[in-house]
Amino acid sequence: MNPSLSRRAFLKGGVATAATAVTAAALPGAAEAADPGGYLTTLFDLSLCVGCGECVTACKEAHEKNFPRPEKPFPAMVPSRVPVEDFSDEKDEEGRLTPYNWLTIQEAEVSVDGEEYTLYIPRRCMHCVNPPCVKLCPWGAAVQEKNGLSRINDALCLGGAKCRKACPWHIPQRQTGVGLYLDILPSLAGNGVMYKCDRCHDRLKDGELPACIDACPEGVQSIGPRDEMIEKAKALAAETNGYIYGLEENGGTNTLYVSPVPFETLNRAVEKGAGLPDLAPHGNSMAMAENMGAALLLAPLAGFAAAAGRIFFKLKKAAKQENAS
Structure with missing residues (x-):
């Protein structure tokens, strides 16, 4: 049996699980992809999701060690209009995305051609093929790995939220009172750290499935190279007369959904708001292109800032180790 499959996944049985097992066997090679066709991609079959929340729980358990532990009281921000975003008293919230909840499930009740549907849509970072959050981060804290998955380095992030503004779904969420900015200029140089799904990059490097896939009792997700x-x-989609999301949205994403009803219909039915991404990507493509050009001009500065941040982080870590010895 593939070592990346838990006993729970092995006991699930069925066609969906078999497909996932075959795909999981290809993970080591896929995780070293060098081109978009081989980027590690997940496929959600929404007709199988029952909204049980096992994936949400598994995600929280897998990333609890990475969750922020803010220092209070928070530094006064300059200018004072800079918003404090604090979810530290809402750690159990699962109904929206937060720095403590990187995966949430949206429900849509719709009627199509006289047939009633209740569909559940697991939502997290879409891991774009060409992620604007990575391209526009001025400090190099957001990175795209060789396998195409994007993540935020919390040791370098200053919480400026450029990634959330650039994201067509406004996925990343900010926690004030943590991160590098507290050690630099806490009133001027940031406002915490941004958090989002990192696709369990540490588990993938060990040849294991992401926690949400491993925990799903219905075989909703499969994972493998993007082309596959x-x-x-x-x-x-052809077999079920369904619809695909993620092929073209924002230039293509490493998250694909197949639904038995149109996504425009689902988007009208899901609850929207902060931490609740809808299914209509936002953003002006022309403005994004201009921002991309500005980002290229800032690249040397970003590289310098990232390098300085890494040096500062290493010095701080060394000092802590020395004090502890």
Whole structure:
């Protein structure tokens, strides 16, 4: 049996689990992809999701060690209009994305051609093929790995929220009172750290499945190289007369959904708001292109800032180790 599959996944049985197992066997090679066709991609079959929340719980348990532990009282921000975002008293919140909840499930009750549907949509970072959060982070804290998955380095992030503004779904969430800015200029140089799904990059490097996939009792997700997942999504959509999301949105994403009803219909039905991404990507493409150009001009500064941040972080870590000895 593939070592990346837990006993729970092995006991699930069924066609969906078998497909996931085959795909999981290809993870080591896929995790070293060098081009978008091989980027590690997940496919959600929304017809299988029952909204049980096992994936949400597994995600929280897998990342609890990475969750922020803010220092209070927070430094006064200059200018004072800079908002404090504090979720430290809402750690158990699962109904929206927060720095303590990187995966949430949206519910949509719709009627199509006289047939009633209740669909559940697991939402997290879409891991774009060309992620604007990575391209526009001025400090190099947001990175895209060789396997195409994007993550935020919390040791370098200053919480400026450029990534959230650039994200077409406004996915990243900020926690004030943590991070590098507290050691630099706490009133001027930041406002915490941004958090989002990192696709369990540490588990993937060990050849294991992401926690949400491993915990799902219904086989909702499968994972593998993007080209393979696209073909699988197209086959599933053709078989079920369904619809695909993620092929074109924001230039393509490493998260694909297949739904038995149109996504425009789902988008009208889901609850929207802060921490609740809808299914209509936001953003002006022309403004984004201009921002991309500005980001290229800032690249040397960003590289310098990232390098300085890494040096500062290493010095701080060394000082802590020395004080502890």
